Amino acid sequence: MKRIRFALLSSVAALSITATHAQTTLKFSHTDQQGGSRHAAAEVFAKKVEELTQGRYKVQIFCCSQLGNDPKNIEQLALGGIDFTVSATGSYAPQLPTLNLTMLPFLVDNYQQGWKLYDESKWLKEQFDKAPAKGFRFLSTWEAGFRSMTTKDPLNSPEDAKGKKLRTFPNEMMRWTLESMGFNIQIMPLPEVYLAIQQGAVSGQENPVDTIFSNKFYEVAPNVTLTNHVYSPIPMAISEKTWQKLSPADQKAMTEAAQIAGKFSRQAIADNDEKQLKDMAAKGAKINTKPNVAAFRTAVQPVYGKAREKFGADVDAFLKDAELVRSSVK
Template sequence: MLRAVAIAASVSVLAVSAVSAQETLKWAHVYETSEPFHTESVWAAEQIAERTEGRYEIDVFPASQLGKETDINQGLSLGTVDIIISGSSFAARAYPPIGVTYYPYIFDGPDHLLNYVGSDVYNELAAGYQEASGHHIVATTYYGTRHTTANRAINTCADMEGLKIRVPDVPAYLAMPQACGANTAPIAFAEVYLALQNGTVEAQENPLTTIEAKKFYEVQSHISLTGHIVDHLNTIVSGSLWDRLSEKDRQIFVEVTQEAAERATRTVQQREAELVDQFREQGLEVIEVDTSTFEESVREKVGFEEFGYREADWQAIRALADGAS
């Protein structure tokens, strides 16, 4: 009888240990549920749960549910979130050099960006961010090429003089609009539609896929294809989570998030190719601009040092354009 009780107690302890070994994580981002950054995050969460045999269950919180982009970046250190999707422009607050990828026209297009991902300079910048912040970049996704929407035509840099335009609350995004004489406003992403609707600002800049997802086309009449930033998002694991992952689980997190990034990148590229015609069919004026006036103004008026960027990193990334198809 005592033996049976002892066995039962042992089984009970093992069961409790198994339950306690399961950890629920929070994955946060600011994007809509319709966007691939969310749908692929959900897919990745399911894959991680499956491949870790349930050791990690991940709840994904989209559309700024756990805070604005600034908040979720801070949440990595505060312990309020475990994984986020966020741009290198926000990572640059912890490690300024990584923000060089937002210097306007550093990339010729998506293929150039993808050449950068996994390059030596990418690995060096990611390592610098990890050392400065304690957090670990596990994957990078093409977010889209940023263009400018407004309620008037913008054909040249000079056409932006005095334009009230919303940009994210990150210095790198200010470079092109301010070089062209625009008045910038750092309105939170979740509040941009209303700000455009009520005239707080008259313009904004984002990729075509975001213009569609956030329905900015409903409150803007023109889209100028300025292509000033070839944008990307990092999937970042908090340092506290990364430190307690086994090597095997780290590999699973990296493999799954990188596969999710590749899937989302393909979706974005395909959708971008379709949207110009779709917006024109909806009655918007889509303007093919000569980007040279924008690029020349930025190079003339915006230095690397004021953002904490290093020209050597810019040169290394520019050199990768030679391998872009």
């Protein structure tokens, strides 16, 4: 009898220990390479989640489009197939069309202005607040940087862009901007771009410096032109289905971890641009730091008119917030 009782007590103790250490694994999918800052920030987030939830939650990171490209990740997020993703604001536009306006060209001139815009814009907050109804919610804004060009041939002005085929991601505002510069647009998933340039299917692509560097696009399109035509932060989101399963304390922990990772992401990108450009130059890339930006700004003016035709008063509401930021932060 004593043996049976001892065995039962041992079993209960074992179950108690298992319950104490029970861990829920959450999936975080993104399209960046392992050497990119997006992946580094995801690792910071995962570590903080585990720490702030006392090990009850573990975040498993899937990089490099393993589970899908950006549109697929966001679809899966809304369905609850994955728990987290991080992507360019414009990638969320199929679910929230007004977020197309975040891809308007030349909204801000530097990182400090961009951070203030995303942290304080009343219009942006209103758009982000619509996300839970679409199946996900934004926890913080991470950084990718300003988008620039990598092309096979030198690029200094819209004259050099005429007729050239350039890869970009599926976003209406980006298409309008690049077409107004003179490019022919080719949409394709990020993992296919390197080979497409190498084989001549496209003559180049546009992305932030960190993405250009981590994907080594400068190897096949060695002319890196710092047009900085679109500011491209990457809001990080959680599936609303996952969010609703969390206790208020765990919701707070996830949000705090996302914001800590967001600060890390912003600083990493701001610090790395110059170093990465130097590294690319050392490997044979030709860095054009002073293209004719005035000519590009002039070329994209029709984009604002097209945006007003489609989005009406939202355009000027957001442009007003951007103008306030530009005037207050130099």
